[in-house]
Amino acid sequence: MAKITAGVATSHVPAIGAALDLGKSADPYWKPLFDGYEFSKRWIAAEKPDVVFLVYNDHATAFSLDCIPTFAIGCAESFQPADEGWGPRPVPVVEGAPQLAAHITQSVIESDFDLTIMNRMEVDHGLTVPLSLMFGQPKAWPCKIIPFAVNVVQYPPPSGRRCYNLGKAIRKAVDSYDKDLKVQIWGTGGMSHQLQGPRAGLINREFDTMFLDRLINDADALSMMPHIDYVREAGSEGVELVMWLIMRGALDAEVEEVYRFYHVPASNTAVGHVILKNKS
Amino acid sequence: MTGDKPYDNIPGTVIFDAEMSRRGYHLNQFCMSLLKEQNRERFRLNERAYLDEWAMSEEQKQAVLARDYNKMIALGGNIYFLAKIFATDGKSFQYAAALMTGMAQEDYANMMLKGGRSVENNRYKGEQSDG
Numbered sequence: 001m002a003k004i005t006a007g008v009a010t011s012h013v014p015a016i017g018a019a020l021d022l023g024k025s026a027d028p029y030w031k032p033l034f035d036g037y038e039f040s041k042r043w044i045a046a047e048k049p050d051v052v053f054l055v056y057n058d059h060a061t062a063f064s065l066d067c068i069p070t071f072a073i074g075c076a077e078s079f080q081p082a083d084e085g086w087g088p089r090p091v092p093v094v095e096g097a098p099q100l101a102a103h104i105t106q107s108v109i110e111s112d113f114d115l116t117i118m119n120r121m122e123v124d125h126g127l128t129v130p131l132s133l134m135f136g137q138p139k140a141w142p143c144k145i146i147p148f149a150v151n152v153v154q155y156p157p158p159s160g161r162r163c164y165n166l167g168k169a170i171r172k173a174v175d176s177y178d179k180d181l182k183v184q185i186w187g188t189g190g191m192s193h194q195l196q197g198p199r200a201g202l203i204n205r206e207f208d209t210m211f212l213d214r215l216i217n218d219a220d221a222l223s224m225m226p227h228i229d230y231v232r233e234a235g236s237e238g239v240e241l242v243m244w245l246i247m248r249g250a251l252d253a254e255v256e257e258v259y260r261f262y263h264v265p266a267s268n269t270a271v272g273h274v275i276l277k278n279k280s
Numbered sequence: 281m282t283g284d285k286p287y288d289n290i291p292g293t294v295i296f297d298a299e300m301s302r303r304g305y306h307l308n309q310f311c312m313s314l315l316k317e318q319n320r321e322r323f324r325l326n327e328r329a330y331l332d333e334w335a336m337s338e339e340q341k342q343a344v345l346a347r348d349y350n351k352m353i354a355l356g357g358n359i360y361f362l363a364k365i366f367a368t369d370g371k372s373f374q375y376a377a378a379l380m381t382g383m384a385q386e387d388y389a390n391m392m393l394k395g396g397r398s399v400e401n402n403r404y405k406g407e408q409s410d411g
Contacts, residue, residue: 014373060360064312065305083315085367153360155287155297192396196359197350199292200377201388203396228286232403236293237359265392267374 002100002177005049007247007255007276008040008186009215012056012129015267017089020132033271036261037133040275043259044134049184051097051144053104053170054127055246056188057152059084061124068154069116071166073108074123074147075101082122091128091137097144100177104146107173113166123147130188133273152189152240156227163242164223167249174250187247189240191262192233193269202235203270208262211241212272216257219248237269252278291405296358304356307344310334311357314364323368349380 019030026034061082063069079094105115127147135142151157158166167185174183191211194202211234214222223245230239248255258275265271287295294300301308310331313319323330331341343351344365352362359376366376378388391397401407 018372059363060308060312060358061315065301065308065361083317085314085320085364086370087317153296153358154301155295192399194293194397195373195377196353196380197292197294198381199290199397199402200381201391201397202399202402203392204399205395207399231287231293231295232290233399236290236295264395267372268377268392268396270396 002174002179002181002183004171004174004185004250005182005277006047006184006258007251008134008184008274009244009247010130010133010186010188010273011190011266011269011271012126012188013266013269013271014084014125014129017125017129017132018086020137021090033263033266036263036271036273039259040134040273041136043275047184048182049143050181051100051146051183053146053148053174053183053185054130054188055148055150055186055243056126056130057240057243058149059124059126060153062118062121062149063151063153065154068151069149070151070158071113072116072118072121072149073101073105074118074121074149075105076119076121079121079123079127079145079147081128082124084124089125089128091132092140094123094127094131094141094145094147097146100179100181100183101146103177104170104173107176108166108169111169111172113169118147118149121147121149126188130186148246150243150246152242157239157242159227160223160225160242160245163245164219164249167246167251170246171250185247185250187244189243190234190238191241191270191272192235192238194235195237195268199235201268203264204233204235204238205262205264205270207233208270208272212260212262212274215244215248215274216255216276219245220253223249248276251276252280254279289405291402294353300356300358302356304358306334306336307340307352307355307357308361310336310344311361311364314368320368347379349376
């Protein structure tokens with residue numbers, strides 16, 4: 001049977017992708033950030049997941065204001081890296097896992113979560129920067145990927161509670177898939193940041209630390225935190241953190257913290273990263 | 281929509297909700313068109329003529345021409361859509377963020393290196409001294 005073997009969370013700043021693509025990862029500004037992912041790259045090379053279920057948000061790339069799905073699952077064979085205005089990132093095409101994606105779609109919808117099904121979709125830095133951070137710069141990504149896009153562009157995004165419970169439904173779906181597959185679930189975006197208006201540049205290390213601690217040890221209660229607290233404390237774009245609760249919901253109540261990294265700044269953003277495993 | 285919104289009292293912040301999305305629909309869809317290189321070319325060649333192809337208000341068009349991002353946001357623009365404009369200009373998110381705060385880009389970058397803008401005195405309107 002398929003099994004969720006680990007959960008990963010990481011931020012996804014576009015400038016991180018640009019730094020890597022332009023060969024600046026050893027620059028003094030960027031080195032501390034990329035050094036923080038060296039452990040993770042070794043770890044994932046040993047773990048060898050077959051599939052990553054990658055929860056991320058689209059940044060007005062695949063979804064314009066014509067159609068704004070709250071939850072959209074990528075069921076295609078492959079997904080092209082998008083041109084976000086600076087030209088497409090020079091990264092490999094993302095290979096999907098259409099059979100598993102179809103199974104998860106059916107199971108999750110039958111668990112009362114109404115997903116939008118994407119049979120064609122381009123993916124932006126929200127998806128490709130986490131892949132670059134975890135896998136570096138390979139010629140091809142070393143596993144299949146199921147992109148799962150969450151609306152955090154137009155307010156309100158789904159609630160933390162909804163995300164957490166969705167994670168549980170995804171777990172149930174993966175557990176009931178009749179093929180031996182190692183599946184990781186990733187939650188991306190965050191941590192504290194604000195990209196707009198006179199309050200741009202907001203960072204809240206105290207909030208971020210609290211969020212990381214409670215994500216690991218007190219996730220059920222953390223999932224009740226209302227949007228307004230994210231926006232006020234972690235910035236208007238900090239609300240992306242609800243996506244981490246989807247990842248967390250797909251793990252056991254008790255988890256082991258395999259790794260944690262936190263760094264300020266990457267451009268305008270606080271970068272957070274954790275690797276979690278079930279204890280059993 | 282009617283009534284107060286719980287996020288209206290956050291300083292220096294516009295939440296892109298359904299009401300702002302309606303107001304900014306054409307502005308944001310214009311931005312979306314800049315995802316295609318041939319449209320970026322046409323926009324660069326004659327910005328005004330390109331903007332006139334969109335059902336935007338004159339105020340929105342003037343804000344785009346002036347690259348006044350705070351104004352665009354007040355008129356319904358969303359930062360992830362507006363990013364297509366500064367991407368077309370070859371500029372970064374940090375450039376645009378600095379511009380919106382009124383700081384020189386170098387000062388803004390230094391603020392970020394020192395840990396960013398503090399949330400203290402930045403939670404509620406009226407408590408902040410410098411925005």
